[in-house]
Amino acid sequence: MDVLVEAGTKALGLPLDPTWTAAVIFNLRLILQHGARVDEFALPDDAEPAPIYRA
Amino acid sequence: MTTDDPPQSAADIASAVASGRTSAQTTIAAALARIRERDPVLNSFTAVTEERALKRAQALDAARARGAPLGPLAGVPFAVKNLFDVAGLPTLAGSKINRSYPPARRDATLIERLEDAGAVLVGALNMGEYAYDFTGENVHDGPSRNPHDINRMSGGSSGGSGSAVGGALVPIALGSDTNGSIRVPASLCGTFGLKPTYGRLSRARTFPFVASLDHLGPLARTARDLALAYDAMQGFDADDPVCADRPAEPVTPLLQRGADGLRVAVAGGYFKCKSGDVCYAVDRIASALGANRDIELPEAERARSAAFVITATEGASLHLDRLRARAKDYDPAVRDRLLAGALAPASLVVKAQKFRRWYRQQVLDLFKEVDAILAPATPCTAPLVGQQTFMHGDVEMPVRANLGLYTQPISFIGLPVVAVPVPMNPLPIGVQIIAAPWREDVALRLADMLESKGVVGAPLPAV
Numbered sequence: 298m299d300v301l302v303e304a305g306t307k308a309l310g311l312p313l314d315p316t317w318t319a320a321v322i323f324n325l326r327l328i329l330q331h332g333a334r335v336d337e338f339a340l341p342d343d344a345e346p347a348p349i350y351r352a
Numbered sequence: 353m354t355t356d357d358p359p360q361s362a363a364d365i366a367s368a369v370a371s372g373r374t375s376a377q378t379t380i381a382a383a384l385a386r387i388r389e390r391d392p393v394l395n396s397f398t399a400v401t402e403e404r405a406l407k408r409a410q411a412l413d414a415a416r417a418r419g420a421p422l423g424p425l426a427g428v429p430f431a432v433k434n435l436f437d438v439a440g441l442p443t444l445a446g447s448k449i450n451r452s453y454p455p456a457r458r459d460a461t462l463i464e465r466l467e468d469a470g471a472v473l474v475g476a477l478n479m480g481e482y483a484y485d486f487t488g489e490n491v492h493d494g495p496s497r498n499p500h501d502i503n504r505m506s507g508g509s510s511g512g513s514g515s516a517v518g519g520a521l522v523p524i525a526l527g528s529d530t531n532g533s534i535r536v537p538a539s540l541c542g543t544f545g546l547k548p549t550y551g552r553l554s555r556a557r558t559f560p561f562v563a564s565l566d567h568l569g570p571l572a573r574t575a576r577d578l579a580l581a582y583d584a585m586q587g588f589d590a591d592d593p594v595c596a597d598r599p600a601e602p603v604t605p606l607l608q609r610g611a612d613g614l615r616v617a618v619a620g621g622y623f624k625c626k627s628g629d630v631c632y633a634v635d636r637i638a639s640a641l642g643a644n645r646d647i648e649l650p651e652a653e654r655a656r657s658a659a660f661v662i663t664a665t666e667g668a669s670l671h672l673d674r675l676r677a678r679a680k681d682y683d684p685a686v687r688d689r690l691l692a693g694a695l696a697p698a699s700l701v702v703k704a705q706k707f708r709r710w711y712r713q714q715v716l717d718l719f720k721e722v723d724a725i726l727a728p729a730t731p732c733t734a735p736l737v738g739q740q741t742f743m744h745g746d747v748e749m750p751v752r753a754n755l756g757l758y759t760q761p762i763s764f765i766g767l768p769v770v771a772v773p774v775p776m777n778p779l780p781i782g783v784q785i786i787a788a789p790w791r792e793d794v795a796l797r798l799a800d801m802l803e804s805k806g807v808v809g810a811p812l813p814a815v
Binding site for chain 2: 328
């Protein structure tokens, strides 16, 4: 996770003070836990995302 | 009216001003005096627009003198969360960074609409930084305080709105609700709060948080005042691409219908209460409405998770440039969550949006069987300022992320909700009355009926 946070912030040009790293990792883990709960739910291939764009 | 008089409703103020029993200038001067006297304790205001308000009140009195119509909110003082544009003020959104932005050139649409109805803006209100908050604490402006115990949280992120209305400084305030930010402070501060259907009220000229989930709405001390404010703000606005192109559907004339013919159920499963205060509040309302049936919103916990992912990532996207330039000027608790959100995989966000559509359909199907669903608004009464965790059943949870655990699965699919205050000793708590999309009338009718029976009501503040 340290590597991901360091590389991710660098790729996006975001600052990362070493004193922030632990809290960013904590929060990223939390997002990924919630994301995993969403990801494990089976949806059909033709499921449409909620927002609809109309040209 | 003096600063010691009991609070007047917006409806009573408007009636008194329209009939000439009092003037708008007297009413607004009294509101400004209350704010001067009590807000140093509550810390709900970040700006008081005294000069503007007195000028506006003078114009209203002049209009009445020449026989011009004043509108349904004549002379009613109101205030707005400081993410609403107020002409002449920078739109802080609770941040340090936005203080360096130029002042807004035009009011937010909802301010314009309330003032068109005769209301008078008296100031801008404290809030959690960039609305990423459920506590009402703000590292730059200090916490807004709970009017029933100043050592306790107001709730967030519309904390100043809850504090100002619960503390009877103003009868109506506006807030925003992305995941619960109107309903949480309404619950903790003992006020009514309306989060309308997603797309119902214009968000034009307000500082956003999560475009997919952002709503605006009023907090008030009575259900009728909530309806009056809501009716004044309805209608299409081309300046907000999410605002639905549908006519205004006034609710105030429908309030007298009460609960007649409405089928009400209590949300079970994920929403089952886990503490005595919460259970008492839900049971009291369910009993008054004859709601003796439980109903389950399928996959509500997963819905909350999906809202969590969308919030973190869309919120981060909004702030990328500011994070690059001024990361050290953020509240660290907000900054670290935004940085984490920027790193979350896009594949999860798209899946969350797909799940959102699936979940919406499941919940809409429930509304074939019922007209309204009851659920707790918060998992506890107001925590102490600075408190880090609370007990949810047997589980210790962080306060900041979890005060909205009952509100997130509802706003996730944009359903209209009225949070109603159950006055308990020593602290009030709210219950959500949830209706089908575009049926704010159902939730407001039930709230008004419960208030008329004395089941719910905004308690007098201790401050």
